[in-house]
Amino acid sequence: MSQYIIKRLFGTLLVMFIISIIAFMFVHLLPGDPARMIAGEDATAQDLINIRHQLGLDLPLIHQFHNFIINLMHFDFGQSIIVNEPVSELISERYKVSITLAAFSLWFIPFGIILGIIAAVFKSKLPDRFSMVLAVSGISIPEFWLGLMLIQIFAVKLGWFNPTGYETLKDLVLPAITLGTIGTAIIARFTRSAFLDVLSENYIQTAKAKGLMQSKVIVNHAFRNAMLPIITVIGLQIGFILSGSIVVETIFGLPALGSLLIDSVNSRDYPVIQALLILYSFQFVIINFLVDILYTLINPQVRMQ
Secondary structure (H helix, E strand, C coil), rough: HHHHHHHHHHHHHHHHHHHHHHHHHHHHHHHHHHHHHHHHCCCCHHHHHHHHHHHHHCCCCHHHHHHHHHHHHHCCCCCCCCCCCCCHHHHHHHHHHHHHHHHHHHHHHHHHHHHHHHHHHHCCCHHHHHHHHHHHHHHHHHHHHHHHHHHHHHHHHCCCCCCCCCCHHHHHHHHHHHHHHHHHHHHHHHHHHHHHHHHCCCHHHHHHHCCCHHHHHHHHHHHHHHHHHHHHHHHHHHHHHHHHCCCCCCCCCCHHHHHHHHHHHHHHCCHHHHHHHHHHHHHHHHHHHHHHHHHHHHHHHHHHH
16 A cells, blocks of 8 residues: 555656646746836836846746756745745735635535436436436536626625625635536536446345345445546546636636736746646646545555556
């Protein structure tokens, strides 16, 4: 078990190093000049040269990358080019909102699993059709449209919530519903498929033949084996929620990482963009790592391999 974890940990570090290279190269491929953003349109050529020197943008690319990696190893993301504040402080302020929104959006996990189990148990019956209609609708509806509809109905017409902004946890209810809807639909469909495969196995038929109640068959025999593929999908969806909530955060005007990324790209704030790309990627990598570890706990065969 420990050897497997160490092996996966080394693989994770290698992936993060490759992601760091991609993040560094990506921002330097963006069109535009951050020195021009800072100096303004009326700046002289000498002003631009001075600003580039102060920011270290006049160094050869390999030297810039060396400094970037060294600072990254010390968890130093540098200073924001535009607001001249530490990048770590800018991100930490916004990250609290993003992580709170992600936590609120995790309602999709139990709801999607329950919906999928109901659909599998009542295959081809009314509950199954109803559950799958909800699932297909959830996948098909664009996030921006759903968010705007929720704002129109529950914020503008009914006045139950604020349409935009973040002051209390109540303001995260509509964004969490918007963000978790697609995850619920995907989990429901995968859960239904996984449980249908497991419920057709011989040991399940044997358990039913012994007279066990349907609920005990599902909980004691089917649930653990069916959860293996579902765990992978849950991990991916959590990753998407943590790093793919830019549209939802923008629609609801939340002071989170999504708006920070958009502002940083528009202003060519290289350090902030690099830090956010690495943070988003790190979340995905860590979630996949935890999913692999959870796999070994549920399925001993993975551990032996």
